[in-house]
């Protein structure tokens with residue numbers, strides 16, 4: 001990882017110095033232009049924490065700016081001093097975000113975006129009609145005061161704080177939690193990340209900055225009304241700016257705001273009537289030719305000196321491990337008690353409408369066992385894994401881990417109790433590197449460690465599964481086999497007691513299957529991890545499992561040691577009779 005810290009810090013320091021000097025060397029016009037630019041940047045950047053970092057398109061972010069402005073002005077005209085009025089702007093905006101989080105975060109994707117689209121018009125409606133409090137469409141006028149310079153300096157400090165917060169998000173554990181959510185929310189939860197509080201905090205943080213920006217601008221304008229504070233077409237300008245520069249990047253929103261605001265100045269003078277159309281055109285051109293924004297342009301991303309501008313995370317300080325460290329994983333090996341039941345399913349049932357996918361499944365899995373879970377396609381294997389890992393709640397029965405009923409727990413709580421899993425179709429965090437994917441598993445799972453330590457120890461897990469050379473490679477650049485290996489490494493990094501492995505062998509070569517089998521054996525023998533392995537390629541299972549549980553149409557039809565199970569007529573008919581030709585050929589060769 002090349003360090004971007006000195007360059008970024010030098011750049012931010014130079015930028016801060018230029019902001020400090022501007023009012024001394026320039027007249028009121030450039031200062032008020034720069035002031036607008038600073039405010040727009042704070043709105044754009046704080047919006048991008050929710051969009052670019054967490055992956056939630058919030059079209060109502062501008063409302064927090066208006067809410068902050070109203071809270072500030074309404075207190076100021078009632079005689080509240082300046083500082084508490086500014087503080088109130090931050091608190092009220094955060095409170096609004098908190099309240100809005102409950103309905104909004106029930107929505108996902110396009111529905112979330114459309115949900116947020118209603119916020120700005122709704123606030124305009126409230127500000128226009130709650131005349132007793134807001135003075136309605138007449139607006140609120142502050143006592144006349146020339147405050148451009150102090151407002152400018154306040155905005156400048158807020159900009160530096162905004163950049164510092166972005167920097168922190170891009171290299172902190174919290175930042176990795178929100179990027180994991182952006183990449184794959186369900187997997188983030190299965191890694192132990194508690195989704196709702198992380199989302200609320202991110203939205204709250206973004207609202208606080210936008211609210212303060214609104215208050216500073218209202219102070220400088222000394223007048224607010226519902227139309228200007230909650231104007232939907234203006235609301236989209238900071239969003240357009242962030243997209244133009246590069247959403248999710250350290251300096252993307254800043255570059256976008258500088259470019260778009262400068263363009264706006266030119267258009268104001270020359271083409272004011274065409275302003276809206278030109279904004280639209282800029283975004284269309286960027287979307288068509290540079291999706292991801294200017295800073296993700298290949299010329300920048302492939303340039304050694306500039307590539308850090310196109311990086312989505314800026315974690316620094318994961319010292320390379322010494323060669324030879326790879327033999328040991330940093331996992332606590334428990335004293336195995338082979339009589340102890342780790343997992344008990346008691347008549348666990350799951351149905352989708354009328355389709356009963358898992359029907360009163362009762363199984364016990366003891367510490368240190370490797371259990372093969374088999375059955376034809378659609379027999380309920382993955383659904384059972386989803387029940388155990390908390391993706392679904394059972395419609396009937398109970399699931400007990402180490403004596404604790406986990407049937408009503410969330411997936412992150414279950415992960416922290418020590419249930420790890422992989423997915424049949426690998427679901428790595430595609431936009432993150434191998435190191436980062438594993439570190440997320442390590443810093444949120446059962447054995448959660450600080451991010452720095454997680455980043456460092458990620459290398460041991462990567463080497464264990466044969467990904468040592470790919471440690472800094474983005475997950476989406478890996479082959480299928482490598483992605484499956486990464487799934488295993490990430491799950492192991494969470495320090496599971498019980499590992500659920502979902503169909504690994506299909507698509508792998510014979511040698512790759514053998515290597516994988518050895519990994520499973522070592523996981524159990526060396527680290528005492530209990531394993532349930534769903535697999536269609538029987539020969540792979542036969543090398544390592546102690547016991548077979550066979551499902552058919554959601555029900556257990558056999559639960560016996562391997563040698564016994566394979567002699568069972570029903571097993572032969574339902575499972576072995578169904579393996580497809582390709583898998584059968586593979587089995588024969590293996």
Ligand SMILES: Nc1ncnc2c1ncn2[C@@H]1O[C@H](COP(=O)(O)OP(=O)(O)OP(=O)(O)O)[C@@H](O)[C@H]1O
Nearest residue numbers: 352355357375376377378379380381382383384424
């Ligand atoms: N989210 C869902 N919504 C509706 N039906 C589902 C859902 N998930 C699974 N099912 C249904 O539940 C049944 C069991 O599916 P499941 O994926 O658990 O089987 P499986 O044994 O894992 O199959 P495969 O070996 O093909 O992965 C199937 O009939 C499937 O169509």
